[in-house]
Amino acid sequence: MSDAPLFAIAVAAELAGMHPQTLRQYDRIGLVSPGRTAGKSRRYSVRDVAQLREIARLSAEGVSLEGIRRILELENEALALRRRVRELETALADELLRRPGSRVFAAAEDGGVIPLRTGTRTQRRTEIMIWRPRPEPLDE
Template sequence: MDEQTPVFAIAMAAELAGMHPQTLRQYDRLGLVSPSRTAGKSRRYSMRDIAKLREIGQLSQEGLNLEGIRRILQLDDEVVALRRRVRELETALADELLARPGRRVFAAGESGDVISLRAGERAQRSNQLVVWRPMLLRGERS
């Protein structure tokens, strides 16, 4: 069981979140928190849902209206998705670098001159910009 597992009925979720069950129903109708449903259509909340309900309560106490809260939650979800994507891309880049040792890296000097470096070598000056560009395989076009 993890934080995404839907285990709490609405009464227990409301108690854990410090809210009335009717408030949870309203948030579900508005799409702020969308719990899972059982075969009998009853709501089941996860720990992630409870945390989101608590966050909604906190933002509401700070004076935000429900539309503002909805937008904040939407942006939070986008940030989580983007961080996940960055990790995926970092992993793919690291795998590519490991698969192709000996590739060359280039740095730009103050006057715009290009300095060739071996992979793993650092530029001499701290004000140089290091740019990585993968070499094209035969038959590929840029």
């Protein structure tokens, strides 16, 4: 979902089904913090509008504004943690690929991973070999 500030307050309010004054109040109390232009006008992103809709849904279900603030805070924290996990998984995968002999493995029938030494084959025909060629060294 895009975090780019796109919508003026009137457009964002219409998209969220709210009054512009409600958006100003939510900005003041920190529920949704839109971007600002050089002239200090609010600009809402697609993500902000989705968050405003979620606030409206939770409010309609009887959740207090403080409860909504806490829910949004936890959701944003979970999103940041998921992004960090993906980043670390990518870094780990890259590191494992750089280690000689550590990049060959097989998938077991039950979905488990079986590490193999370079040059060895699996013992069972039900396993699949997955490999990646080493990058060619650059000629200098």
